[in-house]
Amino acid sequence: MKHWTQANTADFAYSISLGFFTQLEDRLEQSPMKRRDYAEKLGVTAGRISQILNNPPDNPQLESLVQYARALGMKVAVVAYDDGDPENDKGPIFSEVFNASWERIGKPRDLISVTGAITPHAPYHETQQDFYRPETIVAPIQLPYMEPKAPIECIVAVAQVPITGQTGYAPIN
């Protein structure tokens, strides 16, 4: 065994819970909201909040996680990922890493903002390459909105036009 979360799924789940409540604690620390107010929103005592943050539950219910996050104005995503470590020798990737990555690329709400292409239409290698190149990510967001008059395939092509420094976007024939 190389990492403590390898032993069983319960330990892996515990590390997810620890990561989740670490995120909430950080948020609470940065927020003007006091622990007392947070506790009031959740209908528990401030002492209970401290207890949960210092010693998170080992297997919290998904609905509870949503309640804790929503009371801080946050949302929750459950993300499955492949980090090339199928035996989990290296341990999990922290939820903060996913959140920081998402924030860094401008908090996109859809896939086209991230990949620059509508995923089902784009070949796999095209959606994966240059995933983190800023121009690939920003360009589709900066394009002026135009009422689509062409078939959807053309819109895909607009998003894939390489950015070479000029403003606007290339016409499609």
Add this chain to the structure above:
Amino acid sequence: MPILKLALELVPLVGHTERRVVAFLRGHTDLDAGSEFDKVADTPLGKRLRYKMDLWIAFKPDTKGKFHRFKNAATAYRECFVFIDIEEKMRLYGFTCHPDKADPSFELIVLTTHAIKKENETDLTELNRVLTWMKHPATMKAIQDAYPAEPKPEGK
């Protein structure tokens, strides 16, 4: 007088990387961070401590109530470090260093001692304990043994 021999041991089952590593310094009864951790290693407390070590290894900045350096303390204590568990009031103290001459960005935390305390205020007694071990020749030898200097290429 017998020569004190100390050794570094990577904290088991933590996600060490090529950039950051956490280790226990062992070989003397006062060096109790490792032995105290061993007692709780398989409990929720041990898992929470390992989780915090993983967080530091993943470059999470110092976090109140989890782990931190002593940036606001006197210069002498700036390399001291602590992992904290508020629930069980446990502290694992140590110091940070950059032992790999070939890669100065590589960072190692050497955990030396442990304490049970409730107060948040910095306890200089604990930090002085860390400094004593940090400066001890046997500690330096243990670090050098674990991270030997790169042999010079032949002919230079």
